[in-house]
Amino acid sequence: MLKKRVASVTLFLYTGCMHEMSIAAGIWSTVVDALDSGGHAKLLNVEVTLGEYLGVVNESLDLCWEAITMDDPRAIGSVLTLTLEPTEVACHQCQQTWLFNDHRYTCPQCGVSDSHIERGQSLFVNQIEVEE
Amino acid sequence: MEIKVMQNVLKANDVFAENTTELLKTKGVRLFNLIGSPGAGKTSVLELMIPLLKDKGARIAVIEGDCATARDAQRIATLDVPVVQINTGNGCHLDASQVGKVLGEFSLDALDMVIIENVGNLVCPTGFDLGADEKIAIISVTEGDDKPLKYPRIFHEAKAVILTKIDLIPYTNFSLQRFTDALRSIRQDQELFLLSCTTGEGSDPLVERFWP
Ligand SMILES: Nc1nc2c(ncn2[C@@H]2O[C@H](COP(=O)(O)OP(=O)(O)OP(=O)(O)O)[C@@H](O)[C@H]2O)c(=O)[nH]1
Numbered sequence: 508m509l510k511k512r513v514a515s516v517t518l519f520l521y522t523g524c525m526h527e528m529s530i531a532a533g534i535w536s537t538v539v540d541a542l543d544s545g546g547h548a549k550l551l552n553v554e555v556t557l558g559e560y561l562g563v564v565n566e567s568l569d570l571c572w573e574a575i576t577m578d579d580p581r582a583i584g585s586v587l588t589l590t591l592e593p594t595e596v597a598c599h600q601c602q603q604t605w606l607f608n609d610h611r612y613t614c615p616q617c618g619v620s621d622s623h624i625e626r627g628q629s630l631f632v633n634q635i636e637v638e639e
Numbered sequence: 640m641e642i643k644v645m646q647n648v649l650k651a652n653d654v655f656a657e658n659t660t661e662l663l664k665t666k667g668v669r670l671f672n673l674i675g676s677p678g679a680g681k682t683s684v685l686e687l688m689i690p691l692l693k694d695k696g697a698r699i700a701v702i703e704g705d706c707a708t709a710r711d712a713q714r715i716a717t718l719d720v721p722v723v724q725i726n727t728g729n730g731c732h733l734d735a736s737q738v739g740k741v742l743g744e745f746s747l748d749a750l751d752m753v754i755i756e757n758v759g760n761l762v763c764p765t766g767f768d769l770g771a772d773e774k775i776a777i778i779s780v781t782e783g784d785d786k787p788l789k790y791p792r793i794f795h796e797a798k799a800v801i802l803t804k805i806d807l808i809p810y811t812n813f814s815l816q817r818f819t820d821a822l823r824s825i826r827q828d829q830e831l832f833l834l835s836c837t838t839g840e841g842s843d844p845l846v847e848r849f850w851p
Pocket residue numbers: 675676677678679680681682683684705711758759760803804805806807834835836837838
């Protein structure tokens with residue numbers, strides 16, 4: 508079973524950089540737990556909060572989701588609904604935070620480049636929608 | 640019907656990375672992840688540094704990542720250290736499950752450090768945690784002094800940067816000042832090592848850094 512899954516995924520794998528596969532696999536293992544524990548037969552939708560800094564290409568993630576769930580009939584046709592969490596950088600010197608949309612690591616307040624990524628790397632399953 | 644899940648997801652890659660970190664901690668082995676463009680001089684750095692580190696008593700193994708061929712592993716094997724080549728096909732980075740598997744082939748009890756030469760690429764390997772103690776960026780003079788600004792993420796994550804091919808500075812328009820300014824605008828505490836693998840210039844501080 509695993510072999511088949513891997514083979515079908517290879518095609519996508521080789522079209523880009525598969526952050527997305529690793530992320531899809533992580534989401535799926537969380538969702539499977541929820542499906543199992545609730546005894547649900549049909550998954551419709553998964554609401555995910557996704558950090559912008561993870562650099563995910565949405566189309567790739569969709570393809571990977573399809574590939575990773577294809578062997579479980581409960582998940583056929585299910586989709587991911589993504590909420591993007593913006594990247595926020597925080598200064599170690601003065602605690603200022605700023606959005607990373609201009610790709611700056613220098614603090615706009617004190618001018619020092621001593622920062623870490625405060626937000627934007629989340630991967631969180633909020634809720635799933637299943638058939639009643 | 641909607642069901643609240645509210646769960647943090649661990650990316651599949653990160654599960655393997657954490658296993659590696661745990662394993663190497665118990666074994667007392669340090670793991671370095673070298674990241675740089677194709678041809679930046681990653682293998683050359685290893686060829687220069689490994690004999691010097693071995694002289695100091697360091698017991699080293701190497702993991703080579705390339706799309707194809709075992710050419711780099713063959714170069715490293717002549718230095719008489721354990722080396723495993725991973726070929727990724729068209730894959731542009733190593734992932735933590737590949738590294739985890741390969742670690743099983745080394746006698747970790749007989750090692751002090753494992754050095755990974757990632758697939759030549761300044762972008763993608765940065766996003767894949769391999770469970771290493773640190774990522775080290777390797778960039779060559781011929782790539783140009785503006786590269787940290789254009790590919791900043793690796794330079795934000797890597798505390799140490801090795802600038803290779805400094806013997807070529809006189810033949811290019813590379814400005815060490817511009818390069819340093821660019822690095823400092825991303826991370827002011829960066830440790831910069833200037834190195835020529837052709838002349839050996841700059842190797843002493845690096846040996847000290849890897850094997851204090
Ligand atoms: N002049 C000069 N050439 C160097 C130096 N370091 C490496 N080179 C040359 O640069 C070329 C590429 O070096 P490699 O060490 O194979 O580079 P790499 O980063 O391992 O390349 P990939 O594994 O293919 O990504 C070779 O021809 C080296 O001889 C240096 O310090 N000075």
